Amino acid sequence: MEIKTLRAGVFGLAVLLFAAPVHAAGPQSTVPTSGEQDADSLTEMNKKLTNPVSSIWSLQFQQNNLRISPGPGEDEVWSSNLIFQPVMPVGISDAWNLITRPVLPLVASVPHPGTAPPSDVDRAVGFGDTTLLQLISPGSELVGNWLLGAGPSWIFPSASSDFTGQGKYQVGPGVLVGYLSEKWILGALVQNWWSFAGDGDRAATRGMNLQPIAAYFLPRGWSVGYSGNILADWNAPKSSNKWTVPIGIAVNKVQKIGKLPVKFSLAGQWMPVQPQRYGQTWNLQLQVTPVIPKLIRGNLAEPSSLGFGLGK
DSSP states (O other): OHHHHHHHHHHHHHHHHHOOOOOOOOOOOOOOOOHHHHHHHHHHHHHHHHHHOOOOOEEEEEEEEEEEEEEESOOEEEEEEEEEEEEEEESSSSEEEEEEEEEEEEEEEEEOSSSSSSSSSEEEEOOOEEEEEEEEOOOOHHHTTEEEEEEEEEEEESSSSSSSSOOOOEEEEEEEEEEEEESEEEEEEEEEEEEEETTTTSOOOEEEEEEEHHHHHHHHGGGEEEEEOEEETOOOSSGGSSSSEEEEEEEEEEETTTTTOOOOOEEEEEEEEESSSEEEEEEEEEEEEEOOOOOOEETTEEEEEEEEOOOO
């Protein structure tokens, strides 16, 4: 039943992504039509949604459907998670922004070693640990097409199960470096954490998440690019268990639903490098990212300029 539901969801999103309107041929005009202007606006919106430090607010829902290898010679099993990732930029001044990016695993289904016998595979389902990244970023008037940001990244032990979280408070730096051109974006967002408090019975943690950012923008709100996050567990006892390295590709489309711009993404990832036990082998990822109005307007340096809520 789970596989049928997954296939139906993928087929439905694929139909939505690849359905394109057909236009009749006609005389060419040098004046942009309303349709051409709408297509250009979709491409610009795609650029903003791909840019980690843009000024727009968005709400991303990400579904990951992973295959997990319990160990050499053992059958792979499914793991899945639904992640909610809002992006909420607020102006510090006319030239600087504070980008707040929480990551909330709403549902995580995680396979783990059984208790009797340990060779069996059990499963835990629950809420995961919450990540909070806050980047201070200069605007384009200071750095042009460069994308720069730095700030603290936190992990809070909000998981409802020992197997869906690490049980530790963690903190470390987050750094973004990138470049956005007319046709492409290239960069990387790296976060590294160390545990400093939490459940005394749980092991100390030290890890990294490196998100490469690479995409090529096509007309009418389409883009193709890299998909995947490189993970490192610095405390893993063996070097072969430290890294998860994916190779992935994503197809993205921004489409207006009424007046609301929404970005749809379909990605496949293969992990040639993974931990020996319970490592990720591949992932099918779906993302839906609607744009919402800014709920905090103005900038913090001028309190009189601030506005809140959905008003203009």
